[in-house]
Amino acid sequence: xxxxxxxxxxxxxxxxxxxxxxxxxxxxxxxxxxxxxxxxxxxxxxxxxxxxxxxxxxxxxxxxxxxxxxxxxxxxxxxxxxxxxxxxxxxxxxxxxxxxxxxxxxxxxxxxxxxxxxxxxxxxxxxxxxxxxxxxxxxxxxxxxxxxxxxxxxxxxxxxxxxxxxxxxxxxxxxxxxxxxxxxxxxxxxxxxxxxxxxxxxxxxxxxxxxxxxxxxxxxxxxxxxxxxxxxxxxxxxxxxxxxxxxxxxxxxxxxxxxxxxxxxxxxxxxxxxxxxxxxxxxxxxxxxxxxxxxxxxxxxxxxxxxxxxxxxxxxxxxxxxxxxxxxxxxxxxxxxxxxxxxxxxxxxxxxxxxxxxxxxxxxxxxxxxxxxxxxxxxxxxxxxxxxxxx
Numbered sequence: 001x002x003x004x005x006x007x008x009x010x011x012x013x014x015x016x017x018x019x020x021x022x023x024x025x026x027x028x029x030x031x032x033x034x035x036x037x038x039x040x041x042x043x044x045x046x047x048x049x050x051x052x053x054x055x056x057x058x059x060x061x062x063x064x065x066x067x068x069x070x071x072x073x074x075x076x077x078x079x080x081x082x083x084x085x086x087x088x089x090x091x092x093x094x095x096x097x098x099x100x101x102x103x104x105x106x107x108x109x110x111x112x113x114x115x116x117x118x119x120x121x122x123x124x125x126x127x128x129x130x131x132x133x134x135x136x137x138x139x140x141x142x143x144x145x146x147x148x149x150x151x152x153x154x155x156x157x158x159x160x161x162x163x164x165x166x167x168x169x170x171x172x173x174x175x176x177x178x179x180x181x182x183x184x185x186x187x188x189x190x191x192x193x194x195x196x197x198x199x200x201x202x203x204x205x206x207x208x209x210x211x212x213x214x215x216x217x218x219x220x221x222x223x224x225x226x227x228x229x230x231x232x233x234x235x236x237x238x239x240x241x242x243x244x245x246x247x248x249x250x251x252x253x254x255x256x257x258x259x260x261x262x263x264x265x266x267x268x269x270x271x272x273x274x275x276x277x278x279x280x281x282x283x284x285x286x287x288x289x290x291x292x293x294x295x296x297x298x299x300x301x302x303x304x305x306x307x308x309x310x311x312x313x314x315x316x317x318x319x320x321x322x323x324x325x326x327x328x329x330x331x332x333x334x335x336x337x338x339x340x341x342x343x344x345x346x347x348x349x350x351x352x353x354x355x356x357x358x359x360x361x362x363x364x365x366x367x368x369x370x371x372x373x374x375x376x377x378x379x380x381x382x383x384x385x386x387x388x389x390x391x
Contacts, residue, residue, distance in 0.1 A: 042080050042273050081275075088275035100268050106278055107165040108219050108268040109158055116371040117159035118172035120182045125374070129186050132374035133193035135383055136366070140196060142386060143364050149242045151235060152190070152197040153367040154183075155310035156204045156223055158216040160370060183370060198238070200231040201370055213257055213282035219269025220261065226284040228313030229253050235318065239301065239363055246362075247298045248323050251288040258285045264312065290321040298323035302361035305329065306382045311367045327357045331378045355385065 090096050100108045136152050143150040159166060160179065166172075172179070183201055190197050204215050204227045215227040230253065239248045261269070261283040269279050291297070303318065304327045305311055311328060319326045358364060368376045 040080060040084065040277075042083060080273075084273050084275040087273050091272070091274055097272050099271055101166075101170065103165040103169050105165065106218060106281075107162070108221070108272065109166065110221055110268070113157050113159045113221065113371050114166055114170060117157065117163070117179055118170065118174055120174045120179045122178055122182055122185050125182060126185065126189065128374045129189045130193070132379075133189050133195055135387070136190075136195050137193045138387055139366065139383060140194075146359070148361070149238060149363045150196060151238060151363070151365045152195050153231075153235070153307070153311075153314070153365050154186075154197060154199050154201060154373060155231075155308075155314075155367060155369045156201040156216075156227070157369055157371045158221060158223075160201070161204055161208060161216055161223075162214060186373065196238075198231060198234045200227070203227065203230050203234075211284075213284055217261055217265040217283050218281040219266045219272075219279060220264050221268050222264040222310055223313065224265065224284050225286045225313050225317070226253070226255060228310075229286060229288060229317045232314055232317035235314070235363075235365070239303075239324075243301060243362060245299065246301045246323070248301060249291050249298060249321060251290050251317075251321060254287045254289065256285045257282050259283075288317065288320055300325050301363065302327065302357065303363040303365065304357050304361040305365040305367060306378060307331075307365065307367035308369055308372070308376065308378060310369050311365075314365075314367070324363075327354070327361060329354075329378075329382075358386065 087097060090098075091102070095102050097108075101111055101114060102108060140150040140152070160183070163179070183199075187197075187199060200223070204223065207230075208215050211226070213224070213226075215224050216222075217224060229251075233250055236248055236250050239246070240250075259280050259282055261279055261281065265283045266279050269277055272278070298321075300323055302325050305315060306329045307314070308331055311330070315326045315328045318324045366379065366382060368374075368379055372379075
């Protein structure tokens, strides 16, 4: 029997769909890491579809069928490739992505950071800033009375650090004077309230054009290790001043350049999920050097840091020399990261007794990114825990 071209095509189509069905069932039966997929796995963290209700009522409403359909679709082998292809077409033709915004020269940014920067209003901000600064000062006094060093750390945002990459591409209703003057106004509020702070935005703004790589990488949303390491030195200076007997050393910073970004230097580039990822741009390769036999000279000191995602680079820099034991309360209660040698970290859920380290560690750091200062959720949780005040 001689098959026509149409018949051959129909058989191949049937066999392809059958293979995809079998592979999808296999993917459903195994762990995600063991599943079969076509193309590079997707970046980012999402909640997989779930089947919540298996009963007659759910079936009659069509809800069960929809959940099953979503579950199978999520495990189709070609899904990663198809999503990357769709994103590649949209990015190449229209310079658009679903999950991130694209500025000049391919600079990527999350919408929330740009939205905060473009709607800054100093007059509306000041009452909130004064109330928040008073709360920070109350926390500072609480720890200071126990003999602990309290530092309020402000980390920078990409939008305010390199606004030229986004001006003209997006609507910014706030006048430039309001956008650029907000941090200066906040520093004045903190000074008047007597808050002890380290301003990570200050060093970055002073040195943002001094290097052949940006202090915020093109495909990342977090500051570079270069910027975070210099800010870490300001923290070490305060530790040395208050606790000189611990001999906490400063480190020296050396660097070179690389065109192979990794980790937080490419978090948004990976989240873009392009068929041809744009991950060729200059970034820093930073090396920290400590005095010889530093671990034998220093007395390890405990440091508890309540911070968002910008705290990771600080944790790695402070913990690398082995003289500072960092307890990193990521977003306060989600997990506890423990810094180790060479910036390694383990992550575990926070048991209630772990919060005792806020009472025993000599140094307490409370970090906020400038786009969230005065209203971060981890700040509210922190103050509720130690001050009994969540407002």
